[in-house]
Amino acid sequence: MxxxxxxxxxxxxxxxxxxxxxxxxxxxxxxxxxxxxxxxxxxxxxxxxxxxxxxxxxxxxxxxxxxxxxxxxxxxxxxxxxxxxxxxxxxxxxxxxxxxxxxxxxxxxxxxxxxxxxxxxxxxxxxxxxxSPKLVASLLRDTLDRAAAPADLSPGDRKLLGLIGRGLSNAEIAEEMHLAVGTIKTYVSRLLLRYERPNRAALAALAYQWRLVED
Missing domain, CATH: 3.40.50.2300 (Response regulator)
Structure with missing residues (x-):
């Protein structure tokens, strides 16, 4: 080895x-x-x-x-x-x-x-x-300006962001969405780039801001 x-x-x-x-x-x-x-x-x-x-x-x-x-x-x-x-x-x-x-x-x-x-x-x-996405969301929940998600956000991306906001790992998201882990990694990377977010925790905050996570 x-x-x-x-x-x-x-x-x-x-x-x-x-x-x-x-x-x-x-x-x-x-x-x-x-x-x-x-x-x-x-x-x-x-x-x-x-x-x-x-x-x-x-x-x-x-x-x-x-x-x-x-x-x-x-x-x-x-x-x-x-x-x-x-x-x-x-x-x-x-x-x-x-x-x-x-x-x-x-x-x-x-x-x-x-x-x-x-x-x-x-x-x-x-x-x-x-x-932890849960921690980020908890700390920001009361300070975020809530807003509707963008109209062009696909149903798949809405679900993905919601699962990230719940703190699920890529493997857990892959199981939930019936996709390969590698595919989820690619989708997460695209969301980071598209919305200019530095990390997964920032995507979790975005999911809460857009009301994509059930309270």
Missing amino acids: TDADAPIRVLLAEDDPLARRAVDNYLSRTPDITLIGMATDGAEAVTMAAELRPDVVLVDIHMPRLDGIEVTRRVTSPPINAKAVCFTALGDDRTLTRAIQVGASGFLLKTDSPALIIHGIRSAYSGDALV
Whole structure:
């Protein structure tokens, strides 16, 4: 196996045993990801990251001894230089901003689907950043100027945007729309280009603005 074929090595930092078990369950069934360790508090997470040198650390924001923000700052800095994806039960704009400022490559909610969390890990590893569409929509819902969707928006694109707004991954959308995952990726890329949006989270906000997501 070459380095390019090697699985993404993930360290989980989570103090809740039920959450650890759930993450372990779905990551263990993901061939291109290997869970190399689980830390039960922030200080242990930093120590394990220094020893194991993971590619990505999945960090719970609220942990004893060191919180997830400080863990993120330390594991993304030399000499560890890992990518970090923060996740939490409840997100807010201040916590999201702080996480990004200290080096997080993603911010997800624990209510996001396993497929989206896996997508977030892959995105961080490849150098991209993913913020939960649910979180973006929640933060912007009260500030968005609601408007009707463009008249030329096709029924297929309306449905696609609505599913993105619900926080579904490409695989879940492909299953819902009975299309190949590669086709969905192409359609999402076209929407990003067409509406000049930087990322998937911005498309989710657009879906809420155009009332394409059921409240």
